[in-house]
Amino acid sequence: MAPDSFQYEPLERFGEGLTTRRPWNTAALAGVELLNGRVAMLGFAAALIGEAITGLGPAGQVLALLRWTLL
Template sequence: MTAGNDPSFLYEPLERFGAGITGSRPWNLNALAGVERLNGRVAMLGFAAALIGEALTGEGVLGQLVLMLRWVLG
């Protein structure tokens, strides 16, 4: 028996794009809120790391990438 015919595999029905955000299932909203919160925090850490790297090296973002490539490649 394949997965498509096996009743023990319960898949969610297909939704139109964006329907999960505005649908009647509140667990979707909570999951999206958590993911977006984590994404925002990681973005803030990346921005802070770029500012710290610029302050330490005196180079902008592209200059830091060049310095990193030189360091990695020897």
Template structure:
């Protein structure tokens, strides 16, 4: 059975410290994550525009229609 010395834990830090300090591993990870989030947001925006063009209903109307459809299935 493994003991605690077999695991390599990250050092303890104060709440939110990793978001405010400049550590090389932290900034590189955040750059990649934020780039991915931005690209997914752009795809979502384009999908909403295409859906509006096809259906004639804006994004909020599409969400409401989907909720009405889902709630009427029950």
């Protein structure tokens, strides 16, 4: 049998190891998910403002940027 100090895998940054019953510390991930949601809302607002200014949708804005940089 393995000694008590042996660990099958190291502890993960957000909580317990992946082989445990609850692998992630949900309290630590709550802040990350909140930040992801806020950044997504900012990106969506930027796409709407860009569409109002240029008259092109997000895909059209990317294509216009590519045409401007490549030509």
